[in-house]
Amino acid sequence: MNIFKLCQTCSGTVLRRCIQTSSTRHVELTSVRYPDVKRGNYGSVRDSDLATFERLLPGRVLTDSLDGYNTDWLKTCRGASQVVLRPKSTEEVSAILKYCNEKKLAVVPQGGNTGLVGGSVSVFDEIVISTQLMNNIISLDEISGTLVCQAGCVLASLEDYLSNHKLTIPVDLGAKGSCHIGGNVATNAGGVRLLRYGSLHGNVLGLEAVLANGEVVDCLSTLRKDNTGYDLKQLFIGSEGTLGIITAVSLNCPQKPEAVSVAFLGISSILNIWSMRERIAEGLMHDGYCYKYDVSLPLQSFYGLVEAMRERMGTMVTRVIGYGHVGDGNLHLNLTSPEYSTEVMDKIEPFLYDWVANHKGSISAEHGLGFKKKNFIYHSKSKSAVRLMKDIKHTFDPNMILNPYKVLPDF
């Protein structure tokens, strides 16, 4: 059975084979698939820890049926978390982290778990801190278009709420039915409104985050102009939960457009439209296996990567296809072959990343680095920049308990 799903980042509809309904048990454990990654020197969860968590979050400590929390949306990563904590307030997040930091227990923050780079699930047995129950809207100022809400609000719910007040939300993506705004901010989600409203770095007016030691950093301003000290909130935007856990955000929400224009193609039936729309993705899947990449490139090089890959791969692959967002330079590159092949993969990478780096592109346009791409960071960032990032990580999270094995390359 085939199921059509919305692409998690660009709202395009893509074909996936039953992945939402299939069992997650067969997904290989990340620790098995990536044997080179070694577990850090963290504590293991004991009964006494569970008792403390239960006291802090009565009835909201899960230890059974954790498959959904342990497996990523693409079914490419599976962690072995034994406990999921579901706080309702910033104070509860603070209490959890203070405890975990003292006991050196590693944690992974999780929103809607819709990420595509393995950033939202554990690698080993990190404790999952889920924002599922932190879904309250704190305030809305209709005149200035300022929304303040908890991190666990689902993006589509926020859009519905705002719509009733003639406002809209400046970020939109395919996963909006399940992704959380805190996760969107933590991963600096891109999506289809970026060209119109700009990135979250410009649209997040403020945020509240809890540091690894439990300290609450309140930068939940609703002001458009505030030049008092360093703009700390910016560091949390896109840090993928490695510098702190975002518990609330303040967003600049533009007026809802009075009209939306839709273009119609003059073909004979609605089925034909679907057929055309799906042909690319479906065709790719029919080829067998698909190697997928999400990169940014300066416009003059936007399609060059497709041509370069065709030349390099020759008959080793069936097809090389690129499409995406010309407006913001985000290219979706797809290569197909009858089945997965290490030989093909080795021919693609790191050549592809080198090509992107040589053309001043980014190896991850929208999805972040997470677990799967962390060691490719040098293709997009300089050594001095990465060194600074590591220094910042050490400053914010000296025990390294926050989302380990993610974003930054091995220390």
Add this chain to the structure above:
Amino acid sequence: MNIFKLCQTCSGTVLRRCIQTSSTRHVELTSVRYPDVKRGNYGSVRDSDLATFERLLPGRVLTDSLDGYNTDWLKTCRGASQVVLRPKSTEEVSAILKYCNEKKLAVVPQGGNTGLVGGSVSVFDEIVISTQLMNNIISLDEISGTLVCQAGCVLASLEDYLSNHKLTIPVDLGAKGSCHIGGNVATNAGGVRLLRYGSLHGNVLGLEAVLANGEVVDCLSTLRKDNTGYDLKQLFIGSEGTLGIITAVSLNCPQKPEAVSVAFLGISSILNIWSMRERIAEGLMHDGYCYKYDVSLPLQSFYGLVEAMRERMGTMVTRVIGYGHVGDGNLHLNLTSPEYSTEVMDKIEPFLYDWVANHKGSISAEHGLGFKKKNFIYHSKSKSAVRLMKDIKHTFDPNMILNPYKVLPDF
């Protein structure tokens, strides 16, 4: 003689008494006016240092006629720098800083020196590093609207250049004829286009900065989407030269509007228009002395501060007037009295800052904290946030040579 000048941040025309043409000699030294501020444990510039600088920057080491570099635009701060360095390249900035860091010589980066909070001049004898000669445009991509240029480009020059390519620059302010884009970015300048295009946090695509130790951090990306690691450039935006010296920036430049609408008032002559426009500022000056503040407030409290100050000050002041940018919550508050009075000042501050803090406003909407407002930071930022800022400062500039006595409160 009275001179009409453009306000440095909001393009409004304000009256200033000959301040551009008057001698700067009479401006009191900052070290005298603020006797509580003690010089840090820095080295002093010796002849051997000057010889090194001359070797690094042949013919571009100034030691005479430094009044213009030592005095701020408002003529409220005067430093005692004995040397001004004028590098032309990032490599030269790097060489200077590496040397200064080793010798523990403090520096103050200076662009157009148009700041209003004493951030761009020395407090004691810090070495001025001027970006005056770093004014090259590096590249322009007309299709994607991406400009890359050195930090010392004058804002108005960039606008003229872009205008020839049917593009415009997303930031505009009264000082544009002399302020540098590097300084705009370093201070996160606001201005009159913020409501239309958003802040520099959303419009700066990349930047290059030199750290205190001379290391060059190249984040000069031109991509709109790049989610690879922490967005370090954001930290430099608004850090007022305390984390690194910005040497180049990459800007997202929107299309130049095809039409600009101008509103005309139906009055009898052009002189009347000027008269109306100038009446506020002129009236304030005629009252004697004017206490000026630049704050942000949530819209529901936008004018409340004016009323609160009127009630508090009673007959102690002649007038309390507020005007500003309703669109972005930026209020310009002015109080007048026949002459400067410590008694009046003590009645205004810290009450005013407390009021702004209690109403979730910002004590500095556009101007930054610089030297003059650094100890008021806690009125707008939490203790935990300021502690993080200090940690970041220590990480980036362990010897504290970059723009000391600015932005952060006394350590």
